[in-house]
Amino acid sequence: MLKIDNLHVYYGAIHAIKGVTLEVQEGSIVTLIGANGAGKTTILRTVSGLERSKMGKIEFMGKDISNLPAPDIVKLGISHVPEGRRVFLGMSVLENLELGAFLSRDKKSIKESLENVFSHFPRLYERRQQIAGTLSGGEQQMLAMGRALMSKPKLMILDEPSMGLAPILVRQIFAIIEEIHKQGTTILLIEQNANMALSLADYGYVLETGKIVMHGRASELLQSEDVKRAYLGGA
Amino acid sequence: MTLGQQILQQLINGISLGSVYALIALGYTMVYGIIRLINFAHGEVFMIGAFVGYFIITLFKLPFILALIFAMIFCALLGIFMERLAYKPLRDAPRIAALMTAVGLSIFFQNLMVYLKWIGASPKAFPRVIEITRFEVIENVYLTSDKILTLGVALVLMLALQYVVHKTKMGKAMRAVSQDKDAAQLMGINVDSTISFTFALGSALAAAGGILYAVSYGKIIYNMGTMPGLKAFVSAVLGGIGSIPGAVAGGMLLGITENAVSAAGMSMLRDAVAFAILILILLIKPTGIFGKNTREKV
Numbered sequence: 102m103l104k105i106d107n108l109h110v111y112y113g114a115i116h117a118i119k120g121v122t123l124e125v126q127e128g129s130i131v132t133l134i135g136a137n138g139a140g141k142t143t144i145l146r147t148v149s150g151l152e153r154s155k156m157g158k159i160e161f162m163g164k165d166i167s168n169l170p171a172p173d174i175v176k177l178g179i180s181h182v183p184e185g186r187r188v189f190l191g192m193s194v195l196e197n198l199e200l201g202a203f204l205s206r207d208k209k210s211i212k213e214s215l216e217n218v219f220s221h222f223p224r225l226y227e228r229r230q231q232i233a234g235t236l237s238g239g240e241q242q243m244l245a246m247g248r249a250l251m252s253k254p255k256l257m258i259l260d261e262p263s264m265g266l267a268p269i270l271v272r273q274i275f276a277i278i279e280e281i282h283k284q285g286t287t288i289l290l291i292e293q294n295a296n297m298a299l300s301l302a303d304y305g306y307v308l309e310t311g312k313i314v315m316h317g318r319a320s321e322l323l324q325s326e327d328v329k330r331a332y333l334g335g336a
Numbered sequence: 337m338t339l340g341q342q343i344l345q346q347l348i349n350g351i352s353l354g355s356v357y358a359l360i361a362l363g364y365t366m367v368y369g370i371i372r373l374i375n376f377a378h379g380e381v382f383m384i385g386a387f388v389g390y391f392i393i394t395l396f397k398l399p400f401i402l403a404l405i406f407a408m409i410f411c412a413l414l415g416i417f418m419e420r421l422a423y424k425p426l427r428d429a430p431r432i433a434a435l436m437t438a439v440g441l442s443i444f445f446q447n448l449m450v451y452l453k454w455i456g457a458s459p460k461a462f463p464r465v466i467e468i469t470r471f472e473v474i475e476n477v478y479l480t481s482d483k484i485l486t487l488g489v490a491l492v493l494m495l496a497l498q499y500v501v502h503k504t505k506m507g508k509a510m511r512a513v514s515q516d517k518d519a520a521q522l523m524g525i526n527v528d529s530t531i532s533f534t535f536a537l538g539s540a541l542a543a544a545g546g547i548l549y550a551v552s553y554g555k556i557i558y559n560m561g562t563m564p565g566l567k568a569f570v571s572a573v574l575g576g577i578g579s580i581p582g583a584v585a586g587g588m589l590l591g592i593t594e595n596a597v598s599a600a601g602m603s604m605l606r607d608a609v610a611f612a613i614l615i616l617i618l619l620i621k622p623t624g625i626f627g628k629n630t631r632e633k634v
Contacts, residue, residue: 171521204524
């Protein structure tokens with residue numbers, strides 16, 4: 102579904118992504134793990150059109166989407182839950198969700214999406230009139246995910262959904278990711294919490310300073326001594 | 337005339353002047369909100385709006401309302417043009433570059449007007465578009481027809497703006513872009529066209545302000561935008577730059593203050609007071625009345 106081939110991205114003179122190749126099969130959950138600063142976020146931002154690539158190709162459902170403007174990529178069915186949630190803090194929960202369906206003109210379909218989001222996140226329904234800035238961190242993460250679901254994406258990419266959340270909330274968020282996946286959305290997930298990510302995913306890639314150093318079935322990566330030593334906090 | 341009547345009269349005058357400041361301040365604040373730029377050429381859009389209105393009324397003999405609408409459309413296009421040509425190429429440049437460009441544009445527009453043969457450097461009498469009649473609201477307190485016109489038009493436009501910003505798709509896109517450009521793009525919002533739209537909206541309001549100002553003062557001149565432009569800037573800062581209700585409140589407050597200073601017999605000091613307010617607000621509460629400190633939540 103998503104194919105990244107030999108991707109190179111620069112930040113000014115810094116060569117941040119040095120020839121990354123990866124693939125996300127339709128219907129799967131793929132995770133990209135790696136230390137802070139390895140370039141995980143940069144890859145996602147390039148996929149969704151927020152950064153330009155210098156070289157390489159990004160293909161989505163057979164279409165070359167390299168360096169397309171971000172709104173066009175949303176239109177094709179990729180929805181990005183950005184790092185740090187980035188909800189619109191000054192707007193209500195409902196307004197945030199409505200913005201998630203910005204490109205849709207079909208009122209009925211927007212209403213359906215809204216109901217779907219509320220079924221995953223009953224909490225958001227309770228808080229729908231509240232200003233997003235007054236939500237807790239966990240609720241803001243739910244809102245960011247709900248907002249991304251509003252466009253009925255084929256592929257949802259999530260950047261560190263567990264960041265800064267209490268363990269119980271992290272488990273809740275991961276359970277919801279699984280629910281969303283079961284409804285037929287393909288998932289590409291970035292995480293520092295490698296253990297949780299690999300337990301959930303089908304396939305995993307390990308990124309180190311802008312390069313993929315290892316990839317394989319998530320269950321195999323979980324058992325790999327190298328991965329354990331570097332990312333799972335144990336030998 | 338009692339003191340109470342005098343205060344009420346000055347309040348009416350102040351609100352009328354303040355509503356013009358508010359119309360201009362809205363453009364400052366919206367543009368600042370979306371690209372963090374103080375568009376110092378905004379006062380010139382106000383001036384050009386007044387001139388467009390003047391020509392439509394005198395040359396084409398069209399009624400006031402059509403002149404108003406046409407001037408607003410003209411300036412909206414001018415705003416878009418200005419942004420595309422002058423500011424867009426500088427979007428990733430240091431902020432001071434865009435600010436200098438704004439000051440440059442302001443000087444350019446003023447001199448362009450002087451250079452144009454049918455405009456020139458001398459003032460022109462703005463045609464009387466409304467019969468000036470006085471209504472006695474209560475004993476010794478008067479409302480004149482031009483003030484009613486100013487207040488009425490300003491009020492309608494502010495309500496229309498409120499509707500656009502809160503109820504329409506473009507308005508929602510505007511607010512989203514002003515809060516978080518990247519996140520807005522991830523929603524499918526086209527940032528460039530949203531910025532253009534903001535310039536168009538702000539410039540149209542400035543044009544309306546220019547015409548209303550010309551109606552009250554009876555004459556127009558190439559540098560008429562400088563002072564009201566700066567005053568509107570003070571209003572926007574006073575209310576909290578980036579805040580739409582703040583711009584309206586700031587404009588009203590400044591208009592009332594200025595009139596109070598004049599009424600107290602110190603009309604020579606009215607400009608000084610306006611800028612003293614700017615200095616004070618920057619020293620005491622730089623975020624202004626409605627400005628808020630948004631903190632990130634972890």
